[in-house]
Amino acid sequence: MDHISIELTPKSKLISNHHGFRAKLKGLKVEYVDPYKTSQECFQCGKVKKTNRRGPLYTCSCGYKKQADVNASFVISTRPSIAG
Template sequence: MSVVKSVPIKETGTIMGVDLGIKNIAVTSTGKFFKAGVLNDKRRQYAERRSKIQRKGTRSAHLLLKRMSKRENSFSRWVLHNISRRIIEEAKRVGASVIAMENLKGIRERTKKRGKSHRHRISLWAFSKLQKFIQYKALEEGINVQFVDPKYTSQRCSKCGSVCQSNRNGSVFRCRMCGYQVHADYNASKNIALEGKSSFLGWVVCKPAWNREPVVVH
């Protein structure tokens, strides 16, 4: 019989935002970057092997593909579990009682409508799994999880609030209004935290000290 750990939700008044992406699978509003390189490299390796095996078209090839798929999923889940654990550790370190993340529903709908590539569909699977792992680990630690509308979070300046499509150029965010320049994923994570804050008036958005550089976690 399984036992569910029940922990009262904390109310410290602090929110940490988490942005999800293809190159950096997760970036927190405290400046932690979690790279997706290991996942992407492994997916690429499996994709190349699948392509060669599929051309054979035999029963043994089909069985091999099924085994490969299981191994790939197992590896991906292991990586995502580790990333989610480190995100929870970061939330605990800064005393966050809420983790804000983007609602993936809108992203799924846009992906279906535009017929996005297999790479994007796999990324959505990884994002969904990572969010689920973060959510249940957070609740075990008494940390609430809130899902917010990601609309304009990549275009809005987290410093002055202005929205402009040209603010972002790849991984660089530079506000056309106030000149604020920072990594685009980091800016988005702060906007996600601010979106979460709007539901909790008087709460504090988690961000690093001004003299601290964002931390990249491999």
């Protein structure tokens, strides 16, 4: 792994700055991404549906099923960088 993708929102900015700082110390490139609906988007098929996330589990009609935070992190990894 030579880079890390971090959601960029005002709410998460403090946490993002902390993770970004630690990543840079380790020589990793930090990319900031738009977090819009990352918790509702299916990593496998790209469908966005709010009800696919129920508590800790993400389940999509395409058959994809994953722990919700893991699915969101996979989606984040596919988003383009918006700032750095």
